[in-house]
Amino acid sequence: MRLIVIGNGMAGARLVSEVRARDKEIRVTVFGAETWQPYNRVLLSNVLAGSSGPDQVRLLDPSWYGEHGVEAVLGTPVVQIDRETRTVIAEDGRRVPYDVLVLATGSSAVVPPIPGVERAIPFRTLDDCQEILAASRTSSRAVVVGGGLLGIEAARGLAGRGLPVTLLHLAGHLMERQLDAEAGLVLGETLAGLGVEIRTGVSAAEVLPEGVRLADGTLVEGDLVVLACGVRPETELAAQAGLEVRRGVVVDDELRTDDPAVFAIGECAEHDGVVYGLVAPAWEQAAVVADVITGTAKDARYRGSRMVTRLKAKSVELAAMGETHLTEEHAEVVRFSHRARGTYRKLVIREGRLVGAILLGESAAVGTLTQLFDRGGPLPGDRAGLLFPGAGGAAVADSPVRMPDSAKVCQCNNVTKGQIRACWESGARDVTAVAAATRATTGCGTCRDAVEGIVGWLCEQEGVSA
């Protein structure tokens, strides 16, 4: 069998390695439009912020392809799919036949059709990232257009490099798809505190050398303009080849298009009406396709993914998942807001299960809640405990006075306060004597202070100096 994968990004590269992990025989050719080896796009914001080095984003070693018998054609886009002859045609004219074709063409940055937009740099690829970084070194002020996840990460990253940044956003609040209005507001305040000026409800009309002119005529100054206006699935090849395309290339639960020999995964694919823009679903899809085409698990199916958005921006802790916009009419909503500290927490619950959440500001609950959301696990009756873990479990102060006689003081030797008291009553007046009689403190030794405290307190009670 001969497999061709179009796209060597996070989805395509993952598919290739998943296939090879299952089958060493299949002939595999992967086409990549970028000349880079596959890299981890998720980390580009970190590269921009300087918290990851460019060398940290590589996903495969260049030698991997040779070692695993995979032909990689990089920097050579595919220009046409001929489904009749089952052949792909590359830009350099080469024609490669396939038995199975997987589209992992990803998506491209949306560039608004406004005058001067060529002066701006879209933030999408590693090349874009390098270009923005180079420009940031000579710029005095930056404007980021787009207040979604990527725009916020870019703005935060540039601000972290000491550049004043203005973030422009068309909607009334930041990340409006994931956040409710109050969360967006709190997020904006947090970012403002980190040197990002937020302008929401504004529309960029023109990119000028000195900044961005808004639709109302205001000039927002900045000599570096970064575009983060969302992405659009790359579906052109599929559409030209006559495959069914809506927002993305339409696939079924096997990730198969309406041509049984062609699959699509990642950001170019539309499954059950959803185009996923996150990496986790793309990787789940890659595993399913690898199972199906290698025959490892022919009944493998993709049933959609639960979406968790986690902002990667220093000093801004934000996790948003599921249906965050449901209101009390349709769901049980638990909310805690403390704007002065940049904290906003919201749980959306239906039939006792967590179906959505926003956690803004550092929270020890984020791991637990994400897993409860992912697994649909049952929630405890005490919802507050979910938002404030550990609050109910505070240790009772183990002062010698308040401790009951039954309290175990020395775990290692199973000695209670009562036994220490009895030992004191029969004459022991210091830790050494108590240890000799009860063996308390002779194991790990961490109860020494407690034993000293109890003996001291008993002595005080007696009026005997310890």
Add this chain to the structure above:
Amino acid sequence: MKRPKSTIDRVTSPTLTHCPYCALQCGMSLTVGERVTVEATDALCQKGWTAAELLSSPDRLTTPLLHGRPATWEQALDHVASRLGAVRSEHGPDGVAVFGGGGLTNEKAYQLGKFARVALGTSQIDYNGRFCMSSAAAASVRAFGADRGMPFPLTDLAAADVVLLAGGNVAETMPPIVRHLTRPDLIVIDPRRTATAKLAALHLQPTPGTDLALALGLLHVAISEGALDSEYIARRTSGFEAVRISVSEWWPERVERVTGVPVAAIRQAVQMLKNANKAVLLTGRGAEQHAKGTDTVTAFINLALALGLPGTPGSGYGCVTGQGNGQGGREHGQKADQLPGYRKIDDPAARAHVAAVWGVEPGTLPGPGRSAYELLDALGTAEGPKALLVFGSNPVVSAPRSAHVTERLKSLDLLVVVDFVLSETARLADVVLPSTQWAEENGTMTNLEGRVQLRRKAVEPPEGVRSDLEIIQELALRMGHTWPAEPREVFDELRRASQGGTADYSGITYERDGLFWPCPTPEHPGTPRMFLDRFHTPDGLARFVPVTHRAAAEEADADFPVYLTTGRVLAHYQSGAQTRRIAPLVEASPEPFVELHPDLAEHLSIGAGDLVRVSSRRGATEGVARISEAIRSDTVFMPFHWEGANRLTNPALDPTSRMPEFKVCAVRLEKVA
């Protein structure tokens, strides 16, 4: 050519010796009066203080049992030898198997391996240490070329700035070690807020089965935070680039989703390690007892290497060996793939050396045999052994999927158990041979640091029992071999057999007690710190090995929605055969229990003290509910010291170490009406 006996070979009082239980091997002195009293040399937990009570326990076996009835030693030994001979004639040498233990002295472990390979000629020998140390051992050998649990002295822990402990509850399993852990900032990784986690400056509480993802995330963040020791990586290691690339896909937000450990906590752990001048990374069974245990340990070793710790004085990676002689027990030949001196059984040079010491042709030595669970699983089957000798182990309680293992044991033509009490496994035996125990015999134990210590005889054994070495001697004699039973003589032979091997004991004698191996000559001072100049690999460099996370062999699902993890409590040791017979320990911890979170308890309407039935795809057991916020709400905990918990556990094996997945499986709970 016998040497004159020194004082070591005479019983004196008080006798300086070591505790019979865990790998810490705390020093103690025993005074023989009307009863034997214990004094601590340094520190002891309750298990140590009460250890002598078992010497005079009414449960003590003092006569061999043949089909459940008392028999003379001659009858019992003759029966065993003739039945072994018959099984061998019918099924070949591999029809007979041996199962050893990590509590046996070095001398016994050595002699048992020799007995299997030479007297029985079987490849079928393994031991319960496969269930303890095999993942850490495999990972250490892969990275460093050698496995000495802690390749540095224990005292280095107290001098470190940060100690990270992945999957270990030492405050309960070996409490006196905590004396070395109170100064450094402690990072504990455990799904439960254990007694150890409560001592920690930082506790990371992952979902069971996700330690590997967490380790990958820690390395990812260490790279992005610039915590690498690049000079060390260049000078002392190989293979870093592949590991750097492999952790690219484990960014902290992804790790958080898989493990449940908040990103902020992952970053904090890395900051602590980065700021430490000296740091030690330790793994315990929590990280190791998985079908991916070797890779999990490797991920922690990769982190340690990236931070420049192993082979750097005061820093390092180590595993916390569990059983008393878990270290020595894995070095001298009771492991299916090994010969004495930590030699590989398929290495021709190793075979030639050991065969020469044993006075046999190398070609007569069998090759590698089945690993512990595979061996137990094969018992009584068409392909598997029909007879089994068990020394120092209680697999009915301690093996995974134990109800199945019990069936296998029952299907044998011959089961022989050597023990000093009638353990659950001994109850099934055709022949039970009563043995001496710790204070009644000399022998060396290699503790968790790789220090070889003499555990001295303090009292005369009760009438009617024999030492394991004497039992092996008698059986070997009936098979035509004349072997010593005196521990010192066996040790001297072990020294020669280990000479030139990785674990070289040849310079250690009963008079030179407490040395760290390797110790290749009688003048050699021993090796407290290994790897200071080079690692034990052909090129002297430590090897980075890329690994990746995968799900547990059995994930929670609709039918079995809760994770089970198993472990230990302070008052008991291993299968409890000893500690469940000591009154103060039973009083401290009388019965099996199920620890669960209040949220889960609420959901299942279980109250504290309720009897709970826990079921998995492999079996069911019961325990008393203990409700605690110390455990994750998706996980329950059961101690494995009683028969029952291991009916539930999953025997999915690690592909490299053949370690079963004790630490995570899927269960459901219901209240017993």
